[in-house]
Amino acid sequence: MSNPFKKVLIANRGEIAVRITKTLQEMGLQVIALYSDADKNALHVRMADEAYHLPGNTAAETYLQQGLILDIAKQANADAIHPGYGFLSENAAFAKACKQAGIMFIGPKPEVIESMGDKIVAKAIMEKAGVPVVPGWSGDLDMSKLAGELKTLSKAADAIGYPLLVKAAAGGGGKGMRLVHKASELPDALESAAREAQNAFGDNRIFLEKYITRPRHVEFQIFGDDHGNVVHLFERECSIQRRHQKIIEETPSPALTPELRDAMGQAAINAAKAIHYTNAGTVEFILSEDGSFYFLEVNTRLQVEHPVTEMVTRQDLVQAQIAVAQGEPLPFKQDNLTQTGHAIECRIYAEDASRNFMPSIGQLVHYLPPDGPGIRVDSGVDSGAEVSIHYDPMLSKLIVWAEDRKKAMAKAEWALNHFPVLGVMTNTCFLRDVIKHPQFQSGVIHTHFLEEHSITSEHTMEDIPDVVWAAVALALGNGHGLESERTLTHNGESPWLLANGWRAY
């Protein structure tokens, strides 16, 4: 029951729209792009076969306009919509609307998106399917009468063990969350968490969860089709995070033994089967220092960090997404999938690492990604592009592949050292300094790595080498900065005209 597409609309922007466009065009499909006012001349628009305008600039006005996007898809005769990540990618209502309009939504079924979007429901489904979940307690309590409920909660807390987390049922962004080290701290933590949750969400329900110290974030790529096939494409280690945002991802994880990989891979497959998962998805786990792992959530989309999986498995995940969406069986079987070599991804953000990672906007005067064997850069911009305040500050992703982790780190370091981006500030130097850190090199990483090791790429007057001062003086001597630049030299020539090129051979 294969139903080949001719035209696919990409409901996204930036690097992921560009990356998807490449594969679609390679497969002989027509690509329809969308653009906001600010994205009129963006790379993803210039690459597409057709492009349609979404008036406005904010995400809500443009890339989140479900009705408008569906109308464009119908008008342009799109067979399918690829949502990328973010925006509408995990919006069950949109997936449902696509289905009703007879346009294939490239992703899992709307019901799956919906059930996995509710963290408590997802946890319950996985617990029932035998997937390990973080030990905890949840129940219906009237938190306004905390004194009466304290006994129940203390008993539950003792059963979980300390340290533990008090979390808000409606929580998000760390609001209503308290870390409790010992029993005596529990009453205050419960009261303040419930109060904060009430203020923030109008819902004071709380639950308790075991606190995993120095956890790793290890996720498994899963893939399913309409023919009952489910596979995993191994793990991605995503422990290097800043403000809960992944910035460096790699595969294989330095923490997994072959046995642990098999166990976690099986758990990921069990999770996928429990919800009859189709298309590409990710099962996220927390891995504790003692090797026990717990289900965190299922991301029902193609992840930002999917390229590291592509590098080690030598598969094109977008191509597989199209195949599955067209009703074909998965192009790979578990037994054929291997993990070869080591891949690392670094997310390049327009931000100022020396000023508390504040977003940096402006025109990209230079954008010169590195190139070479084993180096892939998924870019959403090119030189001359305008980086605006409206969207995510991620400009691109640098992905490197080498035979082993040590060589991959050396390649990432080289590539980050050869990635000039000017006009805005970027985090390339910061990423390089993280990779060069001895603890990162040894593979001992966890989600609090960046808080624990204060890595700063800030320069001081003293540590700037003389060669840099000389270079900037010579660079600015080029017709601008020097006080007496117009002074003629002894032979009447400016030194900048005397400069010879390379010696000719």
Add this chain to the structure above:
Amino acid sequence: MGRIQLTLPGHDQPVVIDLTLNGSALTVGCHKPDTDSPQTLQARIISQKENQGLLEIDGQVVPYYTAYSDPGKKMVQIWVLGNLYTFEKIPIGAKRSRGGNQGISNASGDLKATMPGKVLGIKVTVGDSVSPDDTIIIMESMKMEMSLNAPFKGIVKSIGVNEGDVVEINTLLAQLQPETIND
């Protein structure tokens, strides 16, 4: 034949760099603050275009790229040897202007945008008394929220923006008047 003074933004003492021409070779004298004598380097310009070039400094081949981050071309961004730096040019003979651009200047009570973005919320009205760390304005840029807080105990003198405004960096958002003691 030429001199330039450079600092990192927010630093008081510049590095003074002198260029002299000896035949076709350039000598670079690099005088850092708090040092007695300048370091001398030999340089050659291999090629140079408007905002990029290739240099040879003490035998090392050094490609560079530049960009100005302000219209007045006082702040220059330079990418050299894998690092990106922002330098401020200090005119010869002039004293450095004071202070960085850290959003709040404690002396004046001026609350300025530390990043370009949108004003999400204004938490005070003119005449309000505020304590240190009270949130005055919430800004959003590129999906990141940031609150700008009062640096001292005082009174809100003026508010220069409305909710929903999109502002440039360093836009004056609000002014606070310090509460005078024994008043």
